[in-house]
Amino acid sequence: MRPFSFIYYILSVVLYILALPLLISLSFKQKYKESIPSRFFLFNNPRFKNSNGIWFHVCSLGESRALKPILDSIDKENVKITTITQTGQNEAKKYGVDLRYLPYEMFLPFWIKPQKMVVVLEAEFWYMLFAVVAARGGKVVLLNARISDKSVKKYMKMGWFYRRLLANVDKIFCQSEIDAFRFETLGAKDIEIVGNIKLAQKIESTKEYEKPDITTIVAASTHDGEEKVVLEGYKEYIKNNAAKLIVVPRHPERFEAVYKILVEFCNQNSLHVNRFSEDKSLSTEIVLVDMMGELNNIYKISDIAVLGGAFKEDVGGHNPLEPAHFGCKIITGKHFHDQKELFKYVHHVQYIENDELCNALEEAQNLPPSSVDEQIDLDRVIKYIES
Incomplete structure (x- = not known):
């Protein structure tokens, strides 16, 4: 493990220890009763069954839904998905693939099996995720990547960190020209602008209700x-x-x-x-x-x-x-x-x-x-x- 990665890992362990009382407390809340035990205690969250697949990582409901046009167009035999939230997990269950919660970064060096590629949606930038996948020979791809107006100052102030993080990224498909410029400023390479993949979603209703007459x-x-x-x-x-x-x-x-x-x-x-x-x-x-x-x-x-x-x-x-x-x-x-x-x-x-x-x-x-x-x-x- 490189010196920076080692220091980052130690800090993640320290932060985990400090946050334990809060994590235990939040585990009893309905919103987190499944996601926190899975992510921070690996409860019912084993390693993926197979290696050398395509692994998609999303945060929540919207990003899980955004995957559908892509998954409908590729072979799903060795596709995996991780999510952060419970609503994202529930949506991703519809795809019938190997599904997990993304563990906290401290666990990732022991949890991740070598994969062909990890495709990360939007702004899910986890240093250990990128570093471990890259170290084990997998490609790291950012999809629907963005840096929002609200967050750009933070990214630039922390530019020294994001340059190291993005050094592990092989390809970036970003939403807009301004996003591409911001990633370039942070030292990213091989960037393409494809628009927002949420535009490709098939939007439909599932039930019919009578419209009120007002x-x-x-x-x-x-x-x-x-x-x-x-x-x-x-x-x-x-x-x-x-x-x-x-x-x-x-x-x-x-x-x-x-x-x-x-x-x-x-x-x-x-x-x-x-x-x-x-x-x-x-x-x-x-x-x-x-x-x-x-x-x-x-x-x-x-x-x-x-x-x-x-x-x-x-x-x-x-x-x-x-x-x-x-x-x-x-x-x-x-x-x-x-x-x-x-x-x-x-x-x-x-x-x-x-x-x-x-x-x-x-x-x-x-x-x-x-x-x-x-x-x-x-x-x-x-x-x-x-x-």
């Missing part, structure tokens, strides 16, 4: 604090307009907390709320979708999508392609930095401050549905992976 607004993938922003805008809007509100929180562990917020709001404003899991008739003014996998089905019957994750600074926005595909008129906040590349391809989107939602809902009546201008060159990626 304007239907979906608050999609909301985070803590964003439901209140939506409810305030909705409250003002329905003073002069008839509309139904469907709320779809991003994380299932928040269903109960969001339901309490909606009940309190309805009690104060003489409205009614139902849980979608109990009543799918959409008969009340407000509906909480407390089930996973329903968002596309809800987009399909909605007129306006208030896309969450961008009304607070620490999330970075969510994928606008799905509501645009179903013809929703999209409204989102101004903190969409992690999805800026995708929003470039979506037309007729309103970007608003938190107190502007009512006006945006009014304006949506005069706007055409959002639409997507698809631009992606996936063939080059597939040819490289198969070579």
Whole structure:
């Protein structure tokens, strides 16, 4: 092991020891009860069965879904996938391949078997992962690679570290010209711009629900604090307009907390709320979708999508392609930095401050549905992976 890698490894061990009490505590939370024991204690997370395969590593749900067009085009016989989150793991199970959680870096030198290639999506930059795969003769490929506007200063300040990390990378397929420039600045080689592979996803609904006969607004993938922003805008809007509100929180562990917020709001404003899991008739003014996998089905019957994750600074926005595909008129906040590349391809989107939602809902009546201008060159990626 090289001196830098040895020092990095020792620091990872020290950090692990210091974090043990927190890791044990988080293991009991519903959100992490599977991922943390697997990643940090190797519980039910053995090494891959075979060597010399193609290994895809993704973080969460969106990246797991983005793999589908690629996996549909290659031989999956010796494909493996690792994820970080439980939602990503659940999505990746659909592919029927050898599936694991990515262990914490301290375990990787003992856990990784030699592979032909590891394909890492977006910004999952793990030094030990890259170093160990490269040391054992495998190629390291970055796919859908990006360095966001919010993160670029951090990357440049830590340029000495990222130059070492990127020295182990054989190929980078990045999202945009600005991403390519940033990787070049950090010393990366062999970079190609292919666009965002999420544009290649097949977007479809899985169930049919009857569309309400009034304007239907979906608050999609909301985070803590964003439901209140939506409810305030909705409250003002329905003073002069008839509309139904469907709320779809991003994380299932928040269903109960969001339901309490909606009940309190309805009690104060003489409205009614139902849980979608109990009543799918959409008969009340407000509906909480407390089930996973329903968002596309809800987009399909909605007129306006208030896309969450961008009304607070620490999330970075969510994928606008799905509501645009179903013809929703999209409204989102101004903190969409992690999805800026995708929003470039979506037309007729309103970007608003938190107190502007009512006006945006009014304006949506005069706007055409959002639409997507698809631009992606996936063939080059597939040819490289198969070579």
